[in-house]
Amino acid sequence: MKRRPLFPQVGALLHGGDYNPEQWLDRPDILEEDIRLMKQAGVNTATLGVFSWSVYEPREGEYHFEWMHRIIDNLYENGIYTVLATPSGARPAWLDEAYPEALRTNLKRVRNLHGQRHNHCITSPAYRKLVRRMDEKLAEEFGSHPGVILWHISNEFGGECACELCKEKFREYLREKYHNNIEELNQEWWTTFWSHRFLDFSQIEPPAAHGEKSIHGLNLDWKRFTTANTRDFMEAEMAVFREKTPHIPITTNFMHLYMALDYNQMAKPLDIISWDSYPRYGDPDRSLYDCSVENAFDHVTMRSFKKDRPFMMMESVPSLVNWHDYNKPKRPGVHRVTALQAIACGSDTVQYFQWRKGRGSYEQYHGAVLDHLGRSDTRVFRDVEEVGRLLASLKEVQGSVVQAKAAILFDWDNRWAIDDAAAFSNKTKKYEQTCIDLFRLFVKNGVEVDLISSEEPFDGYDFLAAPMLYLLKPGVAHRLKAFTERGGQLLATYITGYVNENTLCYLGGFPGDGLTELFGLYTEEIDTLYPKEKNGADFGEEGSLQGVYVLKDYCELVKLQGARPLAVYTGDFYAGTPAVTVNDYGKGKAYYVAARMEAAGMEALLKVMWKNAGIEVKALPEGVEYHRRTGDGAAYDFFINYTNEEQVIETEAGTDLLTGEAKEGKTTLAPLGVMVCRVQV
Ligand code: GAL
Numbered sequence: 001m002k003r004r005p006l007f008p009q010v011g012a013l014l015h016g017g018d019y020n021p022e023q024w025l026d027r028p029d030i031l032e033e034d035i036r037l038m039k040q041a042g043v044n045t046a047t048l049g050v051f052s053w054s055v056y057e058p059r060e061g062e063y064h065f066e067w068m069h070r071i072i073d074n075l076y077e078n079g080i081y082t083v084l085a086t087p088s089g090a091r092p093a094w095l096d097e098a099y100p101e102a103l104r105t106n107l108k109r110v111r112n113l114h115g116q117r118h119n120h121c122i123t124s125p126a127y128r129k130l131v132r133r134m135d136e137k138l139a140e141e142f143g144s145h146p147g148v149i150l151w152h153i154s155n156e157f158g159g160e161c162a163c164e165l166c167k168e169k170f171r172e173y174l175r176e177k178y179h180n181n182i183e184e185l186n187q188e189w190w191t192t193f194w195s196h197r198f199l200d201f202s203q204i205e206p207p208a209a210h211g212e213k214s215i216h217g218l219n220l221d222w223k224r225f226t227t228a229n230t231r232d233f234m235e236a237e238m239a240v241f242r243e244k245t246p247h248i249p250i251t252t253n254f255m256h257l258y259m260a261l262d263y264n265q266m267a268k269p270l271d272i273i274s275w276d277s278y279p280r281y282g283d284p285d286r287s288l289y290d291c292s293v294e295n296a297f298d299h300v301t302m303r304s305f306k307k308d309r310p311f312m313m314m315e316s317v318p319s320l321v322n323w324h325d326y327n328k329p330k331r332p333g334v335h336r337v338t339a340l341q342a343i344a345c346g347s348d349t350v351q352y353f354q355w356r357k358g359r360g361s362y363e364q365y366h367g368a369v370l371d372h373l374g375r376s377d378t379r380v381f382r383d384v385e386e387v388g389r390l391l392a393s394l395k396e397v398q399g400s401v402v403q404a405k406a407a408i409l410f411d412w413d414n415r416w417a418i419d420d421a422a423a424f425s426n427k428t429k430k431y432e433q434t435c436i437d438l439f440r441l442f443v444k445n446g447v448e449v450d451l452i453s454s455e456e457p458f459d460g461y462d463f464l465a466a467p468m469l470y471l472l473k474p475g476v477a478h479r480l481k482a483f484t485e486r487g488g489q490l491l492a493t494y495i496t497g498y499v500n501e502n503t504l505c506y507l508g509g510f511p512g513d514g515l516t517e518l519f520g521l522y523t524e525e526i527d528t529l530y531p532k533e534k535n536g537a538d539f540g541e542e543g544s545l546q547g548v549y550v551l552k553d554y555c556e557l558v559k560l561q562g563a564r565p566l567a568v569y570t571g572d573f574y575a576g577t578p579a580v581t582v583n584d585y586g587k588g589k590a591y592y593v594a595a596r597m598e599a600a601g602m603e604a605l606l607k608v609m610w611k612n613a614g615i616e617v618k619a620l621p622e623g624v625e626y627h628r629r630t631g632d633g634a635a636y637d638f639f640i641n642y643t644n645e646e647q648v649i650e651t652e653a654g655t656d657l658l659t660g661e662a663k664e665g666k667t668t669l670a671p672l673g674v675m676v677c678r679v680q681v
Helices: 028-040 066-075 094-100 125-142 165-176 184-190 216-244 263-268 288-307 334-344 379-391 413-422 431-444 475-483 513-517 599-613
Strands: 012-020 045-048 081-085 148-152 253-256 274-276 313-314 347-352 406-409 447-451 465-466 489-493 521-528 535-538 549-562 564-569 578-585 589-592 593-597 624-633 633-641 645-656 663-668 676-678
Touching: 012 313, 012 379, 028 066, 045 347, 066 081, 066 125, 081 125, 125 216, 165 216, 184 216, 216 263, 216 413, 253 263, 263 288, 263 413, 274 288, 288 313, 288 334, 288 431, 288 447, 313 549, 334 379, 334 624, 334 633, 334 676, 347 379, 406 431, 413 431, 413 549, 413 633, 431 447, 431 599, 431 676, 447 578, 465 475, 465 599, 475 513, 475 578, 475 589, 489 513, 489 599, 513 521, 513 578, 513 589, 521 578, 535 578, 535 593, 549 564, 549 578, 549 599, 578 593, 589 599, 593 599, 624 645, 663 676
Parallel strands: 012 045, 012 347, 045 081, 081 148, 253 274, 274 313, 313 347, 406 447, 406 465, 465 489, 489 589
Antiparallel strands: 521 549, 535 549, 535 564, 549 593, 564 578, 578 589, 624 633, 633 676, 645 663, 645 676
16 A cells, blocks of 8 residues: 655654643743743644634634734744644634524524534524635635644534524425425325325424424434535535645544544545544543553544545543543553554544643643643653654654455444434444444454445455444445455344335345345344343354354344354244354355344354455454554554553564564563564565
8 A cells, every 4th residue: 555644744643732822822931831842742733723713803804813823933943833723613702793693503493692612503604604704814824834734624513503594404405305306205204104294395394302303214314414514514614725725635623433423424525534532541340451442443433434544633632631420540651552552543643632721711620731730740741752752753654554354334324223213222222332342353353444334335345244234325235245246254233224224114024125135034023132131142063153152132033045044042932043144145155143142252253254254363462452554565563552461462573663673473562562563564
């Protein structure tokens, strides 16, 4: 794979984060000290202007950019580059006073008062115009500055607005989608149920707790519309920079598996993917490793949006946040492993929120590189300095990427549809957790896997898992067949192919849209188990899969039409019927796991499938994560030890970039130690 470094002008991995000098303009001593300490900490980037509107434009039409020029110049002269945000994530008071339509209306149809952030109307032409005017100014003022390397559009887009303007735009969206034919919508939304038929698009309201929330098709279309409208807002901002500064790439920062916006759609127009990572490290109910595997799931989701280039960890914290239930500082050594985990998963940056703690308001106790104490001889500052040094020694990793032969389908429409379905058990549906649990087995076995939407091409993969693929978008069933036919190994589970893209159930047997043929079976019933209930999958005593594995939560009762049973249920009235099956299809195999099977059983099955697919597993000690980044003929093997004990790993011949030592064969990783070995491929 050809390397595509994100910022060739920087020539290094980025280390830095959100910096809010506008809060300190009356303290030139502090601003000066910031530069000195940034250099000491190995910081080479600062994210500026995220919430600066009221300082840029304190009154409508009165602009002040000179302070930002001084900051950017000063940073640049000291070797620190700028990621420059647009300030549309929060509005000054004058704006809401003069243009109340910019204020968001919630689903109860109540318009917000001025305050908070991330709460503007997504449609408002007045707000879009003001944002455009501000963005044009920013592009003109700073677009030619050599220190500005990236536009950061707004901040963590999210939420929904149900004002009159948004409602009308939603109706337009529906008119277009349903070809201006209300009967088509009535059919796809199944509105004859409870007599909810519409005569005209104008009768349609966004879903609301005190109004319509029982039409799954409406609920889903509203979410799709909100994504489309937010993307449209973002693209309107992007258009200014595309026109005025085509040489500067553009990102926006995503949040941890954020449910309300389909990030697959949001990712498309962006040049670079970035996200904000705030795992709950230190929760005594979960090991550091478990917590980190979940964080890896997020990293991999992000890197999978643009597989041919690195992503950015735009925010993280070297110490603690202020919004978890319990805000615990990272323990000694934890910052190092979490920072390098991001790089291992394909990020070219470690950035923080924030550089310096503010004195007041809501985030005054949120962790930062610099505390109110204002000193650099603190534990946290030293941890950051250490990460700065480590990143400098990993400079050559830039632009390399993680490549996977396996993928797990992880789809927003599917998340929404399963979440909204009035079926199964709301306590145990757990689609995201099911995907994470499957992903965990890949990490455990050192197998790289992408997390992709069902709309992404399947070419290039030899293994695909589609856990709980309840909703099938048009063409997906066909592409799954083509994938298997050409030799792919396909894994599906209970609750697959129940509904079409508008949540209408398939008739004639699940999994629908022709998948009964691919899997060689159909499901007749699904049993939802109470937490106390268990069943078993008996694989017998011969063959590559053996033994009995525990099943919980869901057991589908399937009838075979060509598939071979690999395991049968051990209990209940369906004992002896198939629980796990395989169907030969073309040159490949389609496996169906009809029940929620414990990890050991899934792992045994995956090992068979990986072998069929020619995917190698890596023997790793418990609590060690492994990833390989490659680029231009070099490979970088990352080993991260999340345990407090030494761990022995096996490496190919190469050089440890963090120590400069030659390595081959067995190597000991220190507690919370990391090794990054350059090997030839
Ligand atoms: C992020 C946000 C930052 C800051 C941070 C605190 O979600 O983008 O502005 O609020 O959280 O953890």
